[in-house]
Amino acid sequence: MASRTPTIGIIANPASARDIRRVVANANNLQTADRVNIVLRVLTALASQGVEHVLMMPDKSGVRALLARALKREHNLQHRFPRVEFLDLEPTSTVEDTFQAARMMQAAHVSAIVVLGGDGTHRAVVRECSDIPIAGLSTGTNNAFPEMREPTITALAVALYANGRIAPAEALVPNKLLEVAITGHAGRGQKQPAVRRDVALVDAVISTERFTGARALWRPESLAAVYLTFADPQAIGLSAIGGLLQPLGRRDPGGLALQLSEDPQQRRLMVNAPIAPGLVRAVGIAHMEPMVAGRPFVVTQEAGVVALDGERELAFDGADRVTITLREDAFPTVDVARCMQVAARDGLFRLPSRSH
Amino acid sequence: MPSANPFPLERGQLLQAYRTMRTIREFEERLHVDFGRGDIPGFVHLYAGEEAAATGIMMHLGDGDRIASTHRGHGHCIAKGVDVVEMMKEIYGRKGGACNGKGGSMHIADLSKGMMGANGILGAGAPLVCGAAVAAKFRKKGEVAISFVGDGASNQGMFLESLNLAAVWNLPAIFVVENNGYAESTSRDYGVAVDSYVDRAAGFGLPGVTVDGTDFFAVYEAAGEIIKRAREGGGPALLECKMIRFYGHFEGDAQTYRGPGELDDIRANQDCLKKFAAAVTGAGVIAQTELNAVDKEAQSLIERAVKEAKAAPLPTAADLTTDVYVSY
Numbered sequence: 001m002a003s004r005t006p007t008i009g010i011i012a013n014p015a016s017a018r019d020i021r022r023v024v025a026n027a028n029n030l031q032t033a034d035r036v037n038i039v040l041r042v043l044t045a046l047a048s049q050g051v052e053h054v055l056m057m058p059d060k061s062g063v064r065a066l067l068a069r070a071l072k073r074e075h076n077l078q079h080r081f082p083r084v085e086f087l088d089l090e091p092t093s094t095v096e097d098t099f100q101a102a103r104m105m106q107a108a109h110v111s112a113i114v115v116l117g118g119d120g121t122h123r124a125v126v127r128e129c130s131d132i133p134i135a136g137l138s139t140g141t142n143n144a145f146p147e148m149r150e151p152t153i154t155a156l157a158v159a160l161y162a163n164g165r166i167a168p169a170e171a172l173v174p175n176k177l178l179e180v181a182i183t184g185h186a187g188r189g190q191k192q193p194a195v196r197r198d199v200a201l202v203d204a205v206i207s208t209e210r211f212t213g214a215r216a217l218w219r220p221e222s223l224a225a226v227y228l229t230f231a232d233p234q235a236i237g238l239s240a241i242g243g244l245l246q247p248l249g250r251r252d253p254g255g256l257a258l259q260l261s262e263d264p265q266q267r268r269l270m271v272n273a274p275i276a277p278g279l280v281r282a283v284g285i286a287h288m289e290p291m292v293a294g295r296p297f298v299v300t301q302e303a304g305v306v307a308l309d310g311e312r313e314l315a316f317d318g319a320d321r322v323t324i325t326l327r328e329d330a331f332p333t334v335d336v337a338r339c340m341q342v343a344a345r346d347g348l349f350r351l352p353s354r355s356h
Numbered sequence: 357m358p359s360a361n362p363f364p365l366e367r368g369q370l371l372q373a374y375r376t377m378r379t380i381r382e383f384e385e386r387l388h389v390d391f392g393r394g395d396i397p398g399f400v401h402l403y404a405g406e407e408a409a410a411t412g413i414m415m416h417l418g419d420g421d422r423i424a425s426t427h428r429g430h431g432h433c434i435a436k437g438v439d440v441v442e443m444m445k446e447i448y449g450r451k452g453g454a455c456n457g458k459g460g461s462m463h464i465a466d467l468s469k470g471m472m473g474a475n476g477i478l479g480a481g482a483p484l485v486c487g488a489a490v491a492a493k494f495r496k497k498g499e500v501a502i503s504f505v506g507d508g509a510s511n512q513g514m515f516l517e518s519l520n521l522a523a524v525w526n527l528p529a530i531f532v533v534e535n536n537g538y539a540e541s542t543s544r545d546y547g548v549a550v551d552s553y554v555d556r557a558a559g560f561g562l563p564g565v566t567v568d569g570t571d572f573f574a575v576y577e578a579a580g581e582i583i584k585r586a587r588e589g590g591g592p593a594l595l596e597c598k599m600i601r602f603y604g605h606f607e608g609d610a611q612t613y614r615g616p617g618e619l620d621d622i623r624a625n626q627d628c629l630k631k632f633a634a635a636v637t638g639a640g641v642i643a644q645t646e647l648n649a650v651d652k653e654a655q656s657l658i659e660r661a662v663k664e665a666k667a668a669p670l671p672t673a674a675d676l677t678t679d680v681y682v683s684y
Contacts, residue, residue, distance in 0.1 A: 014552070015566060018552070018554050018564070018565065018566035018596075019565060019566070019567075019578075020565050020567075020577070020578045020581055022554070022563040022564060022565055023563045023565055023578075023581050023582050023585055023593055024581055024585075026563070029554055029555070029557075029558045029563075029564065031550070031552070031558060032550050032551060032552045032555055033550055033555070060537070060544075060551075061551055061552060062548075062551025062552055065551060066550065066551070090615070093598055094568075209362070210362025210363075210639070211362050211363050211364070211573050211635070212571075212573070212574070213364070213571075213573045213574055213576070213577035213578075214565075214567060214573075214574050214577040214578045214581075215574070303360070315362065315639075317362075317639075
């Protein structure tokens with residue numbers, strides 16, 4: 001059971017929903033002021049459930065500065081908030097900030113981490129800290145992993161778990177992820193070949209592009225293979241390719257691997273899929289098969305980039321061996337819907353109808 | 357092992373990108389030395405460290421596309437194709453300079469290259485670009501106009517008015533915010549109410565994109581999409597390049613506002629030239645020896661530019677009244 005005086009972590013990525021997809025596909029822009037409003041609503045809900053301490057990732061892109069102003073204002077209005085403490089890290093305005101914040105929150109034994117971002121931000125948190133439950137708030141460009149929900153409700157569920165009013169067995173749910181390993185040749189003087197490792201929560205995609213550039217993926221002609229932890233037909237993004245052909249739930253066992261091809265000789269079927277917000281494109285499928293947990297899939301493309309949850313991350317070439325392995329029960333998330341059902345069932349929000 | 361070029365540019369273009377960035381760096385490093393010696397009149401604001409932004413954007417432009425630069429304009433000028441020797445003469449205040457030595461660092465212009473001018477007035481390039489974009493719209497040749505502003509200048513009213521005008525008239529105007537973190541010596545955390553320039557664009561209904569301005573390829577790719585969209589009638593957009601400057605706001609700035617170790621860190625870890633070189637040599641597309649040759653070429657060019665600038669005559673009293681008005 002969690003501590004009775006829990007600390008909650010909040011990682012609000014100030015850079016999500018800022019990439020080129022605003023130009024090529026009219027993707028949304030969540031303004032910094034709205035990100036701060038979301039954090040304020042989370043803080044309000046946490047305070048209502050007795051959470052008194054919150055650790056936050058600092059940034060140099062406005063969230064911290066704007067939140068500090070807002071908290072002063074709210075203090076003047078005598079509104080109740082937990083004590084907000086910023087982690088002692090020097091922001092670099094890169095994903096490193098999220099990595100480091102997740103590690104520091106893990107070391108500080110936070111009960112849960114509330115994450116504001118898209119699939120990429122959630123990936124960054126889980127990569128560094130897979131044993132602390134996270135609760136996702138969808139503020140990115142492509143949001144297949146975090147569910148769309150009012151942050152107040154998410155924060156209430158997090159608080160119910162964190163302060164022990166709902167047991168982990170009911171509050172938490174396990175998730176799948178994809179492990180990516182790129183093994184190069186051993187360098188001069190090295191006995192072991194260098195291995196680069198990373199993870200994806202929804203999709204690991206092989207792109208024939210070989211530079212990370214503006215990072216986002218939006219050109220269907222560059223897609224060569226897609227590996228999925230789940231495939232929801234109503235999801236947005238590259239997982240929709242699988243979702244519209246062979247739906248697979250995020251709680252179902254196994255994953256899905258698809259080889260793509262634009263070549264009419266190789267492709268066996270075509271699907272029109274919403275591969276990014278505002279982008280519905282025809283994609284050719286050459287081969288599709290289930291992924292069994294623990295069995296590595298060897299990437300057959302000779303060179304390209306592995307995109308993790310929609311962003312080009314890891315370039316590889318013929319000297320590298322790339323494998324992708326599905327892992328089940330890899331990290332916990334707070335099951336907000338179930339928490340609120342349990343709260344209703346057990347009357348956790350009920351108040352005495354009259355004073356005695 | 358495949359030796360195919362993984363980048364969106366041919367080998368020759370990659371070498372040209374490196375040449376442009378290295379020329380800017382050499383130009384600025386030399387000015388740092390010469391200004392410190394007292395050789396140069398007026399003020400200079402150096403672009404060293406920011407080369408990837410100017411180069412990544414300008415590689416998409418032709419002479420018919422116009423840009424309006426800032427007080428920190430040398431990099432924009434070089435990337436837009438302004439003659440480096442004429443620039444050096446201008447900064448030295450000599451005849452034969454880009455503006456015959458009467459403008460200096462903050463007023464270098466070359467309309468034949470589509471360079472409408474550096475500008476000592478913060479944010480003043482934005483309304484100029486609206487004008488150039490109106491002209492481009494009427495000419496119907498698919499030209500665009502690009503305004504550069506710093507993070508501090510983006511607080512200026514005329515910048516915000518320009519976003520509005522460009523949106524209302526759907527102009528082929530692009531606003532590049534070169535966000536190096538400091539408005540002179542004021543940290544943007546302190547001086548900017550809403551610290552995302554993309555948010556400002558959204559306030560006027562424009563799409564905005566943020567990229568790592570120290571990554572040439574990130575800038576090149578994002579700028580390419582934005583410029584293509586504007587050429588095809590898609591209208592204005594904003595590109596925020598997050599970047600760093602190696603030197604102070606101006607030469608002579610003691611930079612007491614910097615954090616401890618900040619300058620060492622950015623030189624070591626955020627140098628756009630080092631990042632570019634590592635990418636192209638790591639991919640086996642360009643050899644280090646080829647880059648070294650470009651380095652030498654750039655050094656020779658700057659050496660020649662300084663020599664010619666020092667040898668050029670100063671403007672005379674009779675030059676004072678020329679170039680005041682231009683007949684169109």
